[in-house]
Amino acid sequence: MFDRIALIGIGLIGSSLARVIEREKIATNVVVSTRSEKTLKRAEELRLGTHYTMDAAEAVKNADLVIISVPVGASGAVAAQIAASLKPGAIVTDVGSTKASVIRQMKPELPSNVHFIAGHPVAGTEYSGPDAGFASLFEGRWCILTPDEDTNPEALQKLSAFWTACGSDVQTMDAVHHDQVLALVSHLPQLISYNIVGTASDFETVSQADVIKYSASGFRDFTRLAASDPTMWRDVCLHNKDAILEMLARFSEDLSSMRASIRRGDGDALFELFTKTRSIRRSIIEAGQDVDTPNFGRTPHKD
Amino acid sequence: MFDRIALIGIGLIGSSLARVIEREKIATNVVVSTRSEKTLKRAEELRLGTHYTMDAAEAVKNADLVIISVPVGASGAVAAQIAASLKPGAIVTDVGSTKASVIRQMKPELPSNVHFIAGHPVAGTEYSGPDAGFASLFEGRWCILTPDEDTNPEALQKLSAFWTACGSDVQTMDAVHHDQVLALVSHLPQLISYNIVGTASDFETVSQADVIKYSASGFRDFTRLAASDPTMWRDVCLHNKDAILEMLARFSEDLSSMRASIRRGDGDALFELFTKTRSIRRSIIEAGQDVDTPNFGRTPHKD
Numbered sequence: 183m184f185d186r187i188a189l190i191g192i193g194l195i196g197s198s199l200a201r202v203i204e205r206e207k208i209a210t211n212v213v214v215s216t217r218s219e220k221t222l223k224r225a226e227e228l229r230l231g232t233h234y235t236m237d238a239a240e241a242v243k244n245a246d247l248v249i250i251s252v253p254v255g256a257s258g259a260v261a262a263q264i265a266a267s268l269k270p271g272a273i274v275t276d277v278g279s280t281k282a283s284v285i286r287q288m289k290p291e292l293p294s295n296v297h298f299i300a301g302h303p304v305a306g307t308e309y310s311g312p313d314a315g316f317a318s319l320f321e322g323r324w325c326i327l328t329p330d331e332d333t334n335p336e337a338l339q340k341l342s343a344f345w346t347a348c349g350s351d352v353q354t355m356d357a358v359h360h361d362q363v364l365a366l367v368s369h370l371p372q373l374i375s376y377n378i379v380g381t382a383s384d385f386e387t388v389s390q391a392d393v394i395k396y397s398a399s400g401f402r403d404f405t406r407l408a409a410s411d412p413t414m415w416r417d418v419c420l421h422n423k424d425a426i427l428e429m430l431a432r433f434s435e436d437l438s439s440m441r442a443s444i445r446r447g448d449g450d451a452l453f454e455l456f457t458k459t460r461s462i463r464r465s466i467i468e469a470g471q472d473v474d475t476p477n478f479g480r481t482p483h484k485d
Numbered sequence: 486m487f488d489r490i491a492l493i494g495i496g497l498i499g500s501s502l503a504r505v506i507e508r509e510k511i512a513t514n515v516v517v518s519t520r521s522e523k524t525l526k527r528a529e530e531l532r533l534g535t536h537y538t539m540d541a542a543e544a545v546k547n548a549d550l551v552i553i554s555v556p557v558g559a560s561g562a563v564a565a566q567i568a569a570s571l572k573p574g575a576i577v578t579d580v581g582s583t584k585a586s587v588i589r590q591m592k593p594e595l596p597s598n599v600h601f602i603a604g605h606p607v608a609g610t611e612y613s614g615p616d617a618g619f620a621s622l623f624e625g626r627w628c629i630l631t632p633d634e635d636t637n638p639e640a641l642q643k644l645s646a647f648w649t650a651c652g653s654d655v656q657t658m659d660a661v662h663h664d665q666v667l668a669l670v671s672h673l674p675q676l677i678s679y680n681i682v683g684t685a686s687d688f689e690t691v692s693q694a695d696v697i698k699y700s701a702s703g704f705r706d707f708t709r710l711a712a713s714d715p716t717m718w719r720d721v722c723l724h725n726k727d728a729i730l731e732m733l734a735r736f737s738e739d740l741s742s743m744r745a746s747i748r749r750g751d752g753d754a755l756f757e758l759f760t761k762t763r764s765i766r767r768s769i770i771e772a773g774q775d776v777d778t779p780n781f782g783r784t785p786h787k788d
């Protein structure tokens with residue numbers, strides 16, 4: 183499919199790409215590049231590529247496809263680093279969780295003779311680094327591409343085919359719309375999880391030991407998200423600020439009104455809210471985004 | 486272990502008790518009682534007991550152990566209903582998710598010649614009704630009993646043995662402390678889940694279809710809790726009001742300060758918060774309350 187793919191960044195996402203590219207024989211040569219010697223060495227031990235270098239500019243030479251998998255705040259600097267070494271006609275893409283800011287950072291740096299199309303595989307875990315990746319991460323998951331009016335249709339077609347080969351279902355979407363949707367379905371839940379775990383960690387009247395002991399009764403579900411990589415999420419907050427602040431503001435308003443209902447002892451208002459939220463669960467199950475097996479509160483994923 | 490157990494309320498918890506009592510041969514006779522004809526009929530079809538009646542007073546006659554498994558707001562009325570028919574020396578208990586309010590409601594109704602000890606099995610799912618129960622629900626889960634200075638030690642011993650036979654690990658705790666701990670680890674996460682799903686359900690700029698489609702990226706995890714029974718949770722809110730309002734107030738304060746950090750673009754403050762929350766996850770895994778298998782965002786429980 184490609185003669186040479188360069189992977190810039192080889193953490194959870196980059197290394198999952200390396201693994202699926204090998205499994206599906208998507209490229210003859212896979213050049214792995216990362217910032218630190220430690221990660222590069224580990225990638226080599228894991229045999230994630232065919233070539234290894236700490237020099238991103240070196241890595242992209244002659245590559246037909248360049249995939250940048252670094253925290254979104256670093257994408258501009260990486261684009262500047264590789265710009266002069268890119269092969270004319272190469273496709274350059276990324277996997278960042280925010281899109282408008284990545285495009286704003288990268289597009290001005292890149293030469294006009296390459297095809298830059300931003301992307302976001304909606305797939306992940308709470309772990310990071312090259313050991314955390316696995317070939318099936320993208321299987322049956324959405325990959326959102328955010329082309330604009332300058333996008334070459336052929337390059338878009340080729341990049342879509344790449345993600346399809348990785349097992350993803352490809353969707354295209356405007357970058358700003360992407361950032362709104364993800365702010366609501368991903369960034370808001372993530373930040374609420376960090377916040378609730380933060381609140382519980384330093385509550386005076388309830389000990390940490392009790393929080394941990396009885397965590398299976400609800401709290402535990404939030405700690406998984408709250409164990410996600412701090413650098414990645416700091417960057418997401420800084421780079422999708424407006425949409426995130428909008429969602430948090432709305433969440434807070436709704437929370438104030440729930441608190442008022444509890445304070446007033448307004449059982450009917452509470453009952454109504456608690457009923458409304460059930461239907462969306464059913465829709466998610468019908469859409470195949472979850473199954474209806476009950477959660478017994480203790481037996482986690484075994485697959 | 487007991488000659489006759491009366492189960493008042495035969496939903497998720499009551500019917501799980503019926504099933505484990507049968508499996509473990511804990512009682513010779515199990516009288517099932519519930520408010521509605523429909524539920525009683527279903528309990529009979531499922532063969533959950535040895536006797537069935539819609540009359541709670543009738544049900545408790547000659548019972549050595551009476552277990553009340555109804556929404557916490559109904560426990561006072563049930564206590565009043567059964568009080569005159571209880572066998573002297575019988576143990577009366579409940580399974581409600583709040584404790585101080587249940588004790589306040591039930592204790593004054595019950596005669597002094599029975600042993601009332603309130604309890605709470607910290608085990609559940611998002612489903613309700615007699616079909617939702619299963620015998621292993623309590624296995625390896627905590628059951629909190631909240632005896633007070635009037636509690637007969639022998640009765641407490643017997644009730645503990647009952648829950649141990651059901652597979653639970655028994656803990657005793659002051660009722661007020663129970664309500665504080667559970668407000669933090671269970672009621673707060675539950676209400677935050679209802680709130681976030683509520684916020685997402687009526688957001689104008691992001692369609693319901695997109696919320697459902699991309700729900701696996703975080704949002705979905707909250708919809709399970711938010712599908713829980715509205716009656717049960719309305720009652721919990723009304724009956725553990727003070728502790729819940731305290732937790733929600735603290736959560737809101739913390740959220741305001743997180744919002745301020747995002748607004749200011751204070752990456753260091755965000756990084757610090759997102760780092761702090763990781764350690765509690767590790768403690769929960771070490772305490773055996775979860776495993777560290779990554780969540781691949783789509784394959785739910787199969788057991």
Ligand SMILES: NC(=O)c1ccc[n+]([C@@H]2O[C@H](COP(=O)([O-])OP(=O)(O)OC[C@H]3O[C@@H](n4cnc5c(N)ncnc54)[C@H](OP(=O)(O)O)[C@@H]3O)[C@@H](O)[C@H]2O)c1
Binds near residue numbers: 277309
């Ligand atoms: N994790 C998820 O669930 C998920 C899901 C979808 C999309 N994403 C997006 O995927 C991207 C990568 O995430 P990940 O989970 O793969 O992260 P990760 O496992 O932490 O790996 C990050 C990679 O980026 C490199 N890197 C970190 N900071 C850098 C910098 N300032 N300049 C250059 N390189 C840097 C790291 O290099 P060294 O190790 O050598 O320092 C490493 O190779 C992020 O943009 C994230 O938003 C993540």
Ligand SMILES: NC(=O)c1ccc[n+]([C@@H]2O[C@H](COP(=O)([O-])OP(=O)(O)OC[C@H]3O[C@@H](n4cnc5c(N)ncnc54)[C@H](OP(=O)(O)O)[C@@H]3O)[C@@H](O)[C@H]2O)c1
Binds near residue numbers: 493496499522556
């Ligand atoms: N679900 C959980 O995860 C969980 C966990 C731990 C503790 N609990 C506690 O367990 C108790 C029962 O919960 P559940 O999940 O078993 O509920 P459920 O499945 O909805 O069953 C409720 C039972 O209570 C009866 N009932 C409902 N309203 C009543 C009323 N006003 N007066 C008398 N009986 C009434 C129902 O009778 P009909 O069907 O005949 O109307 C049914 O038998 C609650 O106090 C809850 O806080 C629940």
